[in-house]
Amino acid sequence: MTAGRLDGTALARQVSEEVAKGVAAFRAAGGTTPGLATVLVGDDPASEVYVRNKRRLCVEAGMLDLHRRLPATAEQAEVTALIDELAADPAVSGILLQLPLPAHLDAPTLVERIPAAKDVDGLTTTSAGLLAQGRPGLRPCTPAGVMRILDAYDVPLEGTHAVVVGRSVLVGQPMAQLLQQRNATVTVCHSRTRDLVGMCRSADVLVVAAGKPGIIGADAVAPGTTVIDVGIHRAPDGLIGDVDAPAVAEVAGLLTPVPGGVGPMTIAMLLSNTLAAATAAHPRD
Numbered sequence: 001m002t003a004g005r006l007d008g009t010a011l012a013r014q015v016s017e018e019v020a021k022g023v024a025a026f027r028a029a030g031g032t033t034p035g036l037a038t039v040l041v042g043d044d045p046a047s048e049v050y051v052r053n054k055r056r057l058c059v060e061a062g063m064l065d066l067h068r069r070l071p072a073t074a075e076q077a078e079v080t081a082l083i084d085e086l087a088a089d090p091a092v093s094g095i096l097l098q099l100p101l102p103a104h105l106d107a108p109t110l111v112e113r114i115p116a117a118k119d120v121d122g123l124t125t126t127s128a129g130l131l132a133q134g135r136p137g138l139r140p141c142t143p144a145g146v147m148r149i150l151d152a153y154d155v156p157l158e159g160t161h162a163v164v165v166g167r168s169v170l171v172g173q174p175m176a177q178l179l180q181q182r183n184a185t186v187t188v189c190h191s192r193t194r195d196l197v198g199m200c201r202s203a204d205v206l207v208v209a210a211g212k213p214g215i216i217g218a219d220a221v222a223p224g225t226t227v228i229d230v231g232i233h234r235a236p237d238g239l240i241g242d243v244d245a246p247a248v249a250e251v252a253g254l255l256t257p258v259p260g261g262v263g264p265m266t267i268a269m270l271l272s273n274t275l276a277a278a279t280a281a282h283p284r285d
């Protein structure tokens with residue numbers, strides 16, 4: 001058996017088109033053009049690729065690209081001042097601080113400087129608190145993208161066992177909360193989990209965001225499981241995920257590819273959050 005492919009590229013295109021229509025409708029109703037300020041500090045090559053793609057898709061959706069860049073040597077005060085400037089600028093609907101930051105910077109404190117209304121990455125403690133309480137707010141892009149994939153492919157969640165491997169603030173924790181809010185029973189596994197293979201084998205839906213290439217093999221996947229691979233690693237012969245895809249595809253029911261799975265949806269949900277932030281800032285009829 002070969003698992004069905006959960007096509008994140010096609011779905012992201014669809015979401016981007018929906019956002020473009022939403023932007024046009026918002027402007028036609030008298031709203032200003034939504035603006036996204038991506039902030040890139042330093043020259044991490046992967047971050048350069050992600051930010052370039054975010055900026056391109058933002059423009060394609062009809063939004064303003066208000067990108068700002070600082071050198072790797074920028075001090076905490078300089079990045080703070082830039083975030084404060086963007087926070088005060090009415091043309092800026094959303095602020096995204098690309099991660100990781102250079103090691104000398106205090107990333108959580110800088111993220112926290114972003115006003116919740118412009119937190120299109122959904123990473124401030126205010127956004128996290130709203131999510132934890134199931135109240136409306138901007139959700140982190142990767143977990144929101146995973147939920148869109150699961151819904152687009154009609155993967156049932158209610159009453160199922162969802163296992164999330166990884167407990168990061170960026171993916172694992174919000175992912176678990178979103179799944180739980182859809183009435184899945186959620187287990188979060190991490191580096192100290194005793195029987196990782198056994199836990200994963202009991203999943204109906206398995207979301208792997210461990211940051212370790214190939215950590216999930218076929219032995220950790222029960223036949224028919226829906227497997228979402230959040231990992232992206234640059235290997236000598238191309239991009240690979242946290243899942244050993246050739247082996248897992250033989251047992252899983254559905255599987256996201258890497259590339260072309262969760263990654264493109266992360267950017268699509270950023271566009272969607274930026275439109276939502278602009279709309280909330282200037283509601284129209």
Ligand SMILES: Nc1nc2c(c(=O)[nH]1)N[C@@H](CN(C=O)c1ccc(C(=O)N[C@@H](CCC(=O)O)C(=O)O)cc1)CN2
Pocket residue numbers: 049050096097098099100121141142232239258259260261262263264265266267
């Ligand atoms: N502030 C943030 N920083 C980071 C986030 C985030 O959500 N907010 N997530 C990741 C990186 N990321 C977005 O920034 C991201 C990763 C991957 C992709 C993507 O489209 N991947 C493609 C492959 C692209 C390539 O050639 O490398 C795919 O999987 O098909 C988009 C966004 C860490 N930082």
